[in-house]
Amino acid sequence: MTTPVERARQSDRAGRWRQPTVWLRLAALGLFALVPLVISSFQATDLAIKIAIFGALVASYDVVIGYTGIVSFGHAMFFGFGAYAVALSVGRLGEPTYGHLLLGYLSGMAVSAAVAVLIGAFSLRVKLIFFAMITLAFAEFAGILAVQWSALSGGEDGLSPKLPGVFAIAYDGGRILGIPVTGKLVTYYFVLTVCTALFLVMARFVASPLGRTLQAIRDNELRAEALGVPTFKLQIVSSSFASVVATIVGGCYVMWVRYVNPESALGVPLMLDVLLMVIIGGIGTLWGGLIGAAVLLAARLLLPDLRGLAALVGGSEIVQRLTERWLLVFGVLFVLVVFFFPKGVLGTARAALARRHRAGAAQEG
């Protein structure tokens, strides 16, 4: 005896491999895996893995903003916790070992989970809008703390940890199929694996009964509460889960870049980037994070060329300043996207597909 829900799930599962998007995702993964083997330029490899890292970070933010409907400004802080925990544990506890690496990840996750529960516990009780203000205050505080407490965090200069074993820059694993195996290459695949795993976990999370309930709270909190859903608890669970994911991503980031400072890993500028990425990719799409990260990171890579172009056009000081302030362009883009393109790239594409699907079904029927 199967219930209708079970039957729907079974048919969903059976048709899983026929969906084009699954193949699209696998192709994207293959592409990421091939980049360091095919393209020898460091810039391309760096861009690819940063897209994966920030894609995962943005997806974890999407779990909060898109699937739970809470606006947090502290997400970059949790990313920074991960980055600093790994950097400190590997860099400050003597000769780096794998144990230190693991310790860094675990302690970062523990701190993030504790802080996320704490922030959620006294800000989500009242109004969701409090969450935005309080997380912003906390993020600012964490940034100041990282700068001030320089004995531990290295202050503005940041930390540049050395990684253990196969991740070390000096590591040489000979050649496999004619490709030199370096520490950087090992790190690339390690980070890629972790990011892929995180994406799978997050996809599972938002599709789970818990994730569905969260979406119900997002759509109508009063109704969910009336149905007996413990909204407050579940919102805390969701924000803590996303924070822990962001922490792991932060650890990956510091493993790849091998450097962390308050500005690049903790600050409000990073948070703005993440917000822009999630909006460009599409709020509530999860995989849109990859698109948003790709667009923004690629644009930033190409912007210096744009500046050279502007220098050709005119020598006026205002024009000069205008091109220097790329953040202005992003700000305008931000407002425009929120206004005219609120679903982002992936959300808009999905809506268009769904429309075509419905039109096709209507024709058949």
Added chain:
Amino acid sequence: MKRAAPTLIVLVLALLPLLGMEPRVYLTLTVAGLAMGMLIFLVASGLTLIFGLMDVLNFAHGALFSWGAYAGFSAALLLDDRAGWVASPSVLRNALALLAAVAAAVLVALVLGVVLERVIVRPVYGQHMFQILITLGATIVLEELIRIVWGPNDQVMPVPASFQGSWDVMDVIVLRVPVIAIGLGLAVYAGLLLLLHRTRVGLIVRAGVESGEMVQVMGHNIYRYFTGVFALGSALAAVGGLMWAVFRQSVSPAMGGEQLIFAFIVVIIGGLGSVTGSLVGALMVGLSYNYVAFLLPKAALGVNMALMVLVLLIRPTGLFGASR
């Protein structure tokens, strides 16, 4: 008694640091703290009014603060260049220069406020997430525009000569600018209370805070009041920004962002939508910041966070917040 409790707590807290310092130092710090609190109050009161009436959390408030500071900065600079009003020893001319700067700040902020409300905020009423995102986008744009128009670096704010320096009251050094700031803050608080409780517009605004729909049903165009309150809040932020610039004798493009965090903490402590709450919250924040900055310099911002957390734990809606 219940209404007096928060005020009592503030008084006790304000007297507590006397245990750890000389009375003279204490008085100097208290004046500085009160001044800082009053300036934050200017920012927070606008924020809290806008939230109370329109249910909009305005992240662009910090940018309006900076714009006010820069508008006043330009006006003061212009008057100094053309007429020498800032450097002149005449108190009248100095006061006129300051008034002109305030007028410039208010004017710019009123225009910016109306434009922001009409263009940016109005399409997203009722959608909290988009409000936050879009006002944040506006903040980025406004702040970058400051960097483009006035340059990215800190600049020295010309402070009128008679407002510089200090008075010596019985061996206690009292700086002049903080005293002016305290006076201005009290005047604005009194003005706001009068406006809200003694005028017809204030009555409608207060009714709108209670129930906007009802006000509309009674035949008032609530959107016109939205624009007005938004512009008023922007002007208050701009005056706060200008006074902060005079206080610190410098302007920088990022100054608004830092103050916005303070204002948020104040609004949370005082309760969203309450003007009196933001005054009490602002004074608490200003005083405790100054005391702790003197006693334990590194814990200065942390004490405000701790204060906020404490208030949230005891009263989740803030000291004066309506529990709804």
